[in-house]
Amino acid sequence: MRVPYPLILFCCVAVISSFAAPPDRQVAITIDDLPAGMSDAMPAQAITQMTAKLLGTLRDQKVPAVGFVNEKKLFKIGETDERIKALNLWLDYGFELGNHTYSHTSLNRAGLQAWEDDVIQGENLTRILLAQHKMHLRYFRHPYLDTGMDLQTRREADAFLSRRGYQIAPITLDAWDWMYAGVYEDAKKRNDTDLQQQLVKSYLEYSDAVFAFDEQLSVHTIGYEPKQILLLHASNLEADHIGELLDLLRKRGYKFITLQDALEDAAYSLPDNYVGVEGTGWIDHWAITQGKPPHGAPVFPQWVIDRSKALHQPHATPTQ
Numbered sequence: 001m002r003v004p005y006p007l008i009l010f011c012c013v014a015v016i017s018s019f020a021a022p023p024d025r026q027v028a029i030t031i032d033d034l035p036a037g038m039s040d041a042m043p044a045q046a047i048t049q050m051t052a053k054l055l056g057t058l059r060d061q062k063v064p065a066v067g068f069v070n071e072k073k074l075f076k077i078g079e080t081d082e083r084i085k086a087l088n089l090w091l092d093y094g095f096e097l098g099n100h101t102y103s104h105t106s107l108n109r110a111g112l113q114a115w116e117d118d119v120i121q122g123e124n125l126t127r128i129l130l131a132q133h134k135m136h137l138r139y140f141r142h143p144y145l146d147t148g149m150d151l152q153t154r155r156e157a158d159a160f161l162s163r164r165g166y167q168i169a170p171i172t173l174d175a176w177d178w179m180y181a182g183v184y185e186d187a188k189k190r191n192d193t194d195l196q197q198q199l200v201k202s203y204l205e206y207s208d209a210v211f212a213f214d215e216q217l218s219v220h221t222i223g224y225e226p227k228q229i230l231l232l233h234a235s236n237l238e239a240d241h242i243g244e245l246l247d248l249l250r251k252r253g254y255k256f257i258t259l260q261d262a263l264e265d266a267a268y269s270l271p272d273n274y275v276g277v278e279g280t281g282w283i284d285h286w287a288i289t290q291g292k293p294p295h296g297a298p299v300f301p302q303w304v305i306d307r308s309k310a311l312h313q314p315h316a317t318p319t320q
């Protein structure tokens with residue numbers, strides 16, 4: 001039997017397109033809760049080791065990143081100098097620092113005045129360290145992504161940040177690495193390598209699902225995939241495994257760009273009237289502003305939540 005020519009052509013195109021290069025995607029990496037999400041439970045030496053390992057991978061792979069600081073975590077009797085040195089590694093390695101408030105204060109819970117005070121208190125040392133590296137403090141990341149529970153508060157907070165010279169650092173990709181990181185830290189301390197492997201496998205699978213969902217949601221909401229901004233947290237999970245996460249992103253077609261480059265995307269100037277008790281990412285902000293609240297996001301693995309709750313330790317509480 002002769003196969004019609006158009007059918008052969010169709011099959012060839014189908015085969016070729018299935019091997020086609022992944023889409024041209026771009027992402028900026030941001031890392032919160034410096035010097036470490038679990039700084040209370042980590043001695044300064046462990047923070048230094050974790051930081052050097054994390055930054056070593058990023059530097060070796062030429063991946064830019066901005067780290068967001070909670071200066072309160074630097075002040076621990078007998079350890080402050082070493083903790084400041086660990087933070088300074090970020091600048092020594094060629095990365096940038098931003099403000100994440102002094103004590104990780106939620107705008108939604110603390111109210112505008114207390115939150116503004118915490119923003120100001122959070123910039124003292126970071127400004128000095130940046131100046132020593134001929135840089136200036138220009139980025140702010142909201143703790144818990146809480147941007148205000150009503151529009152007036154949100155706009156006043158935005159104006160305050162702008163007056164102090166900040167650009168807000170939004171996020172569009174977030175796979176709740178902080179939730180995995182607490183359980184991973186505990187497993188690492190107990191030398192439970194099986195659990196560590198299970199956590200990493202789950203983290204990478206969940207991240208892949210979240211990225212796929214948010215890519216589709218981007219197109220559905222604003223018509224294209226913007227230069228994305230990924231939220232991570234300073235932890236041993238990332239120090240030990242960020243290389244695998246970077247590989248996963250490369251497989252999805254991502255190139256790594258600076259936060260400054262990402263913020264030039266017109267998406268970050270779109271109308272955004274999101275207010276709410278729960279902080280969330282900016283693709284959600286745009287979707288909700290358009291009256292199209294997103295549905296069907298990947299479900300976070302319950303067993304990781306259960307393990308996190310079971311730890312009953314300070315680092316088991318959400319620190320996003």
Ligand SMILES: [Zn+2]
Nearest residue numbers: 032033319320
């Ligand atoms: Zn945070």
